[in-house]
Amino acid sequence: MALSTVAAIATSPMSLFEMSIAGEVFGLDRTDDGVPPFTFLTCGERPGEAVPTTSGGHFVPTHTWRDAVSADLVVIPAGGIKDTYPDELLDTIRDAHRQGATILSICTGAFILAEAGLLDGLSAVTHWRYAEQFASRFPRTQVSMDVLYIDHGSIVTGAGTAAGIDACLHLVRRELGASVATRIARRMVVPPQRDGGQRQYVEAPVPDSDCESIQPVLDHITRHLDAAHAVPELARLAMMSERTFARRFVKETGTTPHKWVVQQRVLRARELLEQTDLPVDSVAAQSGFGSAALLRSHFQTVVGTSPQRYRREFSAR
Incomplete structure (x- = not known):
């Protein structure tokens, strides 16, 4: 996979933090530090129209969902869990994958990825709080609590919230090498690679x-x-x-x-x-x-x- 154009999908409501993770990793110009340039697109149902966020504010995407079809990487940040999702959104994700894009979900973004049918027969991660709900709704997907992200090649799922950073840096490492991932991580002041899974956060995030x-x-x-x-x-x-x-x-x-x-x-x-x-x-x-x-x-x-x-x-x- 080339990693040049990255499209982040905005849904309503959208988690601003997870969208910001994608923007922080792929949307900033770090060519002065030896990081290759990325074209970063924010894609919504209607460009220029404010999308409500889960934190109460609004986010304005610059492109349409369909503009994500030609991207190398499509990121699905967390958002509200819904019973159904727009056909145009699901078709966009399926078409992008069919054309060779890698699809990355962060946190509850896995619900959209599963609804599109791209997690059938695979293992996946989502936020630990919604793991049981996910497993019940998508029985053809095995939910894991033991890792922060799962890489199936063209399909990658990242666990809750900050694990999206791990998943994004993993993709940079996979496609561009550890050196580039380390440079980005250093600028973000985060570890280039964390270990472990979500179980450590479920009930006792702080040792007792x-x-x-x-x-x-x-x-x-x-x-x-x-x-x-x-x-x-x-x-x-x-x-x-x-x-x-x-x-x-x-x-x-x-x-x-x-x-x-x-x-x-x-x-x-x-x-x-x-x-x-x-x-x-x-x-x-x-x-x-x-x-x-x-x-x-x-x-x-x-x-x-x-x-x-x-x-x-x-x-x-």
């Missing part, structure tokens, strides 16, 4: 113990990815028991220490493969995998391709 955050431990790990990181050692750094540390780690990151370390090492390996000519053995050593065989195994699992193939795809960019 009196211990301090494990963020200093996470920072220590990322500064020393080439070192071994056993749970007993990390628990000592956090000044917690191993059991408390493991429980806190899952609450704050949404995953286990081992999986989190592997994901961070893969992210570091991607950057080295894109930005350097280091041999794969050296990339493995600097990213903490120790051997090229171990790097290849984890890289294939996380990224879905080999380090060599990934380098051929992204290093030229």
Whole structure:
């Protein structure tokens, strides 16, 4: 997929925050920072006509829904959940997908994507608060709570609210490489890649113990990815028991220490493969995998391709 023209769909009512996520990632000119330019369109039923937002204000799109058909990426931000959606809106999404566009839903935007029939037989995410409602309404789609976004190639769904940032940056990373995604994330002052799922937010978004955050431990790990990181050692750094540390780690990151370390090492390996000519053995050593065989195994699992193939795809960019 080319990633040049991005169209964001405005529906009534529309979530201004999720629309702003798309605009922040794809609508700002960051060519001075080495980010390729995007053509960003805001598309509504009638251009120039104010669309009510869920926060009480209004948003004025500049293009029609049908203008999104020729886009490379169509973003469906969150909005009001309705029993039915306009045929023109659903036809626009189907036609854009048929012509090769990637369709990304954010939060409750997944309801529109599912209503268009594009999630049949797939897994998807939406805001955790509406997951049961979504599952009941669209039984042919499997709802997940374990990830922040799901990528099926031409169909991507992002979970609640800020997970839309993760999904957008993921698409930038997928199409333009980790370096470009990191530049955008740095300007937005957000992590280039978060780990975990929505379960950590469902009932206890703030850990209920009196211990301090494990963020200093996470920072220590990322500064020393080439070192071994056993749970007993990390628990000592956090000044917690191993059991408390493991429980806190899952609450704050949404995953286990081992999986989190592997994901961070893969992210570091991607950057080295894109930005350097280091041999794969050296990339493995600097990213903490120790051997090229171990790097290849984890890289294939996380990224879905080999380090060599990934380098051929992204290093030229």
